[in-house]
Amino acid sequence: EVSTMEVSHAVIGGREFQRLTHLDGRLVEVLRRGDEVVCLHPNGTLTRINRKQAGPLGLGERIAHDVPEQYNILVDGDGRVAGRAATRMRVAPLDTHRYGYRLWLDNESNLLLKSEVVDGSGVALERVEFVTLTLAAPLTEQDFSIPETVKESDLTQLADSHPSHQLSVEAQWMPAGFTSVDQDWRQGGSDREPVAAQGYSDG
Known part of the structure; x- marks a missing residue:
């Protein structure tokens, strides 16, 4: 099953902003404003979740800081994603108790353009991939504003x-x-x- 999303991301005034919008099926959006995460539901309601959460490409951030000793990281050649030159990498588990990953990193910005979760046979179980990418887009806080809702609930x-x-x-x-x-x-x-x-x- 394939699902498409639009992802907007910016750092404004030292705060991180992110908006994930589902482009097919029922309209669902997830907004991140600093440490606050808000889920907008199809029925016009929202749920606030006040906690730090990584985005859908958060795997790249974790690998950049620390790699558990149960994995090996291997450079796997050149690739191309969303029309951009990329470097392929493999995160290979050293036992059978965890999944592996295949990553494509943008050569210009080091942004994670594509990631796959793979099983022990190398079959992709989950894939996250950019199909178009605009760097340094002129985004403002208004692009991450929370719309009026019928009902609001807190977790x-x-x-x-x-x-x-x-x-x-x-x-x-x-x-x-x-x-x-x-x-x-x-x-x-x-x-x-x-x-x-x-x-x-x-x-």
Whole structure:
């Protein structure tokens, strides 16, 4: 299944702004304004999520800072994406407990133009790719404004004193390099039961 999106990204006044707009199917948008993330739903409502989140191409940012020891990074030749010259790279796992990645980096800007998540046989399971790209576009804060909505809801983080925080999730076994991250309890409105999420990551 293929889904197309328009991505706008800018740093204005030291703050990062991003807008993801689905161009097919139901109209859904995700806005990032600094640390605030807002999801705009097709029915005209929005949900605010006040937390730092990486964009859809956040893998490149993580690899630029640190590569877990369970992976090797290999330069895999030249490529071309969105009409731009690129360098191909492979992020190869050293065991069978994690996926690998194929990356295409823009030679001019070092921007991640394309990424693929691949299984142990090299088959692409997920692909994110630019088809057109405009650098240094004249964007302003107005391009990332939040429209008027019918209803607004917050995913509020529960207070530390809430009884739900007495519950915990522990894995009996994890592959080497994985640790638990982002155990989170949130409540979508005062009339709803809180929900929990526990994530695991190898970096």
